[in-house]
Structures are given as C-alpha cells and as structure tokens.
Amino acid sequence: ANSLTMAWRLYKNLSEEQQRYEKQLIFEHPVFAKLCQQLLRDARRMTRGDLVFSLHALVSLGVPQNTLLLQTLVRVCQEKLNQLDNRCISVLATTLAGMDKDKNVSALQAGLQLLVEQRISSIRDIFILQNLMKCLGKDAPVFLKKKLEMAVMREIDGLTFPNALRMFWALAAMNYCSLPILNPCSKKIQENIHDVPFRQLILILEACHTLQYRNVKLFSALADYVNSTAYLWDKRQIILFLSACETLGFQPTELLDIFAEKVTEDPDFLNLKNLLTVLRVYSRLNYVPRVQRHLFFEILHSCLNKCLPQISNTELLKAVYSLGILGYLPQRALDELLQKDSKDELILPDDFKEQNTMMLRCVKTCMELDSPSFTKPAFVLTENVSSLVSLNLRKAQEALIEILGDENMFLQNVQLPYRYHIDFEIRMDSDRKKVLPITATDDHSDSRVQRLAFLFAPVSSFCLGTTHPQGKLAMKKRHLNKLGYHVILIQNKKFQEMKNEDAVEFLKRKIYSEDAFSFPEATVQDNN
Numbered sequence: 001a002n003s004l005t006m007a008w009r010l011y012k013n014l015s016e017e018q019q020r021y022e023k024q025l026i027f028e029h030p031v032f033a034k035l036c037q038q039l040l041r042d043a044r045r046m047t048r049g050d051l052v053f054s055l056h057a058l059v060s061l062g063v064p065q066n067t068l069l070l071q072t073l074v075r076v077c078q079e080k081l082n083q084l085d086n087r088c089i090s091v092l093a094t095t096l097a098g099m100d101k102d103k104n105v106s107a108l109q110a111g112l113q114l115l116v117e118q119r120i121s122s123i124r125d126i127f128i129l130q131n132l133m134k135c136l137g138k139d140a141p142v143f144l145k146k147k148l149e150m151a152v153m154r155e156i157d158g159l160t161f162p163n164a165l166r167m168f169w170a171l172a173a174m175n176y177c178s179l180p181i182l183n184p185c186s187k188k189i190q191e192n193i194h195d196v197p198f199r200q201l202i203l204i205l206e207a208c209h210t211l212q213y214r215n216v217k218l219f220s221a222l223a224d225y226v227n228s229t230a231y232l233w234d235k236r237q238i239i240l241f242l243s244a245c246e247t248l249g250f251q252p253t254e255l256l257d258i259f260a261e262k263v264t265e266d267p268d269f270l271n272l273k274n275l276l277t278v279l280r281v282y283s284r285l286n287y288v289p290r291v292q293r294h295l296f297f298e299i300l301h302s303c304l305n306k307c308l309p310q311i312s313n314t315e316l317l318k319a320v321y322s323l324g325i326l327g328y329l330p331q332r333a334l335d336e337l338l339q340k341d342s343k344d345e346l347i348l349p350d351d352f353k354e355q356n357t358m359m360l361r362c363v364k365t366c367m368e369l370d371s372p373s374f375t376k377p378a379f380v381l382t383e384n385v386s387s388l389v390s391l392n393l394r395k396a397q398e399a400l401i402e403i404l405g406d407e408n409m410f411l412q413n414v415q416l417p418y419r420y421h422i423d424f425e426i427r428m429d430s431d432r433k434k435v436l437p438i439t440a441t442d443d444h445s446d447s448r449v450q451r452l453a454f455l456f457a458p459v460s461s462f463c464l465g466t467t468h469p470q471g472k473l474a475m476k477k478r479h480l481n482k483l484g485y486h487v488i489l490i491q492n493k494k495f496q497e498m499k500n501e502d503a504v505e506f507l508k509r510k511i512y513s514e515d516a517f518s519f520p521e522a523t524v525q526d527n528n
Helices: 002-012 016-028 030-045 048-061 068-079 086-097 103-122 126-136 142-154 161-174 179-191 198-211 216-228 235-248 253-265 272-284 293-310 313-325 331-342 350-369 391-404 471-482 492-497 500-512
Strands: 410-415 421-429 449-457 485-491
Touching: 002 016, 002 030, 002 048, 016 030, 030 068, 048 068, 048 086, 068 103, 086 103, 086 126, 103 126, 103 142, 126 142, 126 161, 142 161, 142 179, 161 179, 161 198, 179 216, 198 216, 198 235, 216 235, 216 253, 235 253, 235 272, 253 272, 253 293, 272 293, 272 313, 293 313, 293 331, 313 331, 313 350, 313 471, 331 350, 350 471, 391 410, 391 421, 391 449, 391 492, 391 500, 449 471, 449 492, 471 485, 485 492
Parallel strands: 449 485
Antiparallel strands: 410 421, 421 449
16 A cells, blocks of 8 residues: 555656656556555455555556456445545545546445535544545535535634635535635635645636636736736736636736737737637627737737638637627638638538527628728617516616606617617607607607617626626627617616615616716727
8 A cells, every 4th residue: 555655646746748658667567466466355454544545546546447456445445434534534535536437436435425424523624524525526415515514614714725725626526605615715815825826726717617606806816916927927828817717707907908918029829729719808808908909909810810721610700700799800701701601611510500600690790880881870670579578677667667757758678680689768859858758759860869778787798896798798789889879788686686766766867867878888990
C-alpha cells in the first residue's frame, strides 16, 4: 500500500506527457505485476487503511476498472465498509468519484451513502465532508444534502481559504446551492483574492454557473483582480475568463476594454476558435469598447475574412450573427452566408435547427434594418394579437389603466414586422405632453405621433446586477428605434416586487419623462 501510494504521489506531480511515459514504465515493470498479484492474494487480510489507499492509488494511476484486481478490492471494501473510520470513508469517497458506474461500484456507493447518513453527525472535519459531497454528487437525496449542509454549517466559523475554494466545487458536484455556505466562502475568497491561481478563478465561475449562484461582489472582485494583473496573463487566459463571465451574464467592463486594446495591438493570436469566443462574449454582453471601437471590430472582421476558407456553416452563421447583434455587418462573410442560403447549400446540423433558424432570421433582419440605406417607415403595420395579457403582465396592465383611465389609450400584445413583439404601446402628441387614444391616431403620420414601446423583460435579459440589456434585447431595442418607437425597457421581476401605488408612479415617470425619448445605446455603427 505504501509503495503504490508513493508511486501515485510522484506520478501526480508530473506533466501530462511525462505521466503517459511514466505510466507505461510502471505498468511494464516486472515488480508492479508481482505487487498487484500479492495485493490480490492479501486483499481480505489488509487493514482498512491499506485497503482504501491501495484502491485509491491504483485508480489514480489508471489501472483499468474492469480488471480482477480492482473489482476484488471494490468488493472487499463493500464487505469491510462498517469497519472504515471517517478518514477511510473520505478516501473511498474520493476514489469512487473518479470511477465509472458499474454493478460493484454502484453497490459500494449505495452502501457508503447509508453509512454517511448514520455517521454524519460525528464528522467534524470539513475536508472529509467536502470529499463526501463530491462522491455522493447530484444524485444524493435532498435530505442527505441538507444533512451535509448542516454538518458544514457547524464548522463554518473555522473555514480556511483552501476549504472555501474546495467548498464551491463540492457544492457544484452535488448541484446544491447553499447560500449559508456559499456567502461566507465568497467572502473568504474575496479576502484572499491574490492567492487564487488563474485556473481556480475559472473553476469558481464555472461552479457559480452550475449552482446558479449570482454574487456580483464576488464576480467584481475576481474581475478587478484580473484587471490589475492583466499584464501577467496570456491573452488566451483572459479569453477563458471573459467566456466564463459571459456564461454568467456578468459584464466586466474594464477587462473588456483592456482585452479589446490587446487585440488591436496584437491580433495574430486570434485563430478561429478564439475569434468565435470573442465575438460571442462581446455580442451577448452587448459591449462596444470605449476606445478604438471601430478599429477593434475592423480587426475582428479582417480575422473572420481570413478564416472563411476553412469555416463551417454553423461557425459562419454564429460569427455573422454575433457581429449583427452589435450592429456591424461583415459584408464578405454576410454575402457568403446568404449565397449559401439562396443555393440551399447552408446545411446546418438538425440538433440546433430551431436556434440556427432564429439566428439566420436575425441576420436577415439586421441586414435590412441596420443598413445605412434604411429609412424610418412613415407607417408601421401592427397587429393586436390578443386583448388578454399573461399573468406576469397583469400588474402592468392595471397600472396603465389607472394612469390613462381607459384600455383604449394603449395597445397590448402588439405584433410588429420582422417577428418583433411589444408588450404595450402608447401614442403621444409631438410635444410629449399628452397620451392620445389609439383609435384617434391610427391614421396619423409618425411626425405627429410619438410611439412608446414598453418591453417587460426577465432579469436574465440584462447583464447581471445592471439595467444594461444583453445582446438580443439590445438588438431588439435598436431595431424598434429604427421602426420609429421610443423603447422603455423594464425589468419585470423588480416591477412585480413594487407595491401597486409605486408601480403606478414608476410607469407614470417612464411615460412622461424626457429620458424615455433618448437614444443612449452605443453601437458599432455610431463610429462608422
């Protein structure tokens, strides 16, 4: 057992290439075969510690799971399960987490789960609890997850920084978002942010995504740390960090500016994979760099053109779609995409057929509405789909009736060209002082009528912790502006949380405030 454990400890500190070479030497060594034969003979006479540490070392060294040796050790562990102390249980849990499910492993895992239920109140070591959480995983029953949570909470005051990091991954393995544990862990990480290796920064963000844990203070601290040390990191590392932020819907504005500057200084590192990631990040987070925005997108456009000979249809569509969301039309790539579509050569995988259809439709809409030659139509054909509104818009409907006095003063469920939909439409006079009845304005030209479009969007449509719309919503707002609407974006969750009288006052300010008629959104076109 000691020999195997020492071999594993030496092996795990090697690089991947060295590990492959060393593993072959170990497995081909004549003494290793004798050691395995002796282990097979003596398995039932071994102490509990030697048994679980031998199994852990062999699994970690990559000995195939279907071998007689490993299957024997797993069965002996089942037989001796009740004899294992907490430390052995922890090692066994770690080992099982790295094994594939088969008949013997599943039986051992089920037995281990029952043992943990019995002993959990006696376990005081957070490290052991974390290993158990990772082993039991997302399939553990909810009551056991709660018991583990309570056991950790008993020891939370003694939480160390390394334990705080591991706790994120343990909870992610269980897919159990425990705020009483995550919040103090987040605080501990923020206090020790300069001790977090780069790879672990990414793992923290990935764990937060798995747990659907949204902590703006934690994300901001991580982003500020990467900002202040950006000169230390490779551009590919920063792409990984930005991609993890994008998955969470978090917009690290300073880092996005810093990275855009790095791209303009040295664009050669942008291969196709990196380019697609950068386009996805900036488009979903709806971010246009504050400095040299035009140069930044021209470089991305140029890199896309270089990649066209080897790009797949799906990648081409995603690239053009991402740039389109930001109001940028990459002409050569766009021409190639539309040419393939017109010739029925745009063959896309069926797995994401609906998503690909949506992206292609958006690209065609952008091509028309974002074209420099597009002019605002004098009249927009609208269709009032239904007088009924969904439950989550009932409060807004009642507030508008109270403000305007009559349902004839606004439209609801309005369907527009280009498949755009708005929740409520209000029409006002040219001085923006008075709301006009819908029936009295149907025949008026847009020069005499101001149109307000109310969009009640979910929180997920905005960048985390802000009122900054993400890419698709920002594109919709831009296009509605092009069609002659003044768009008012409202986070529906916050609106639903308001008292009725506060909701009325809130909408009244939105209707009569001059801010409702401003056009603050920046797009790439502004600098063209």
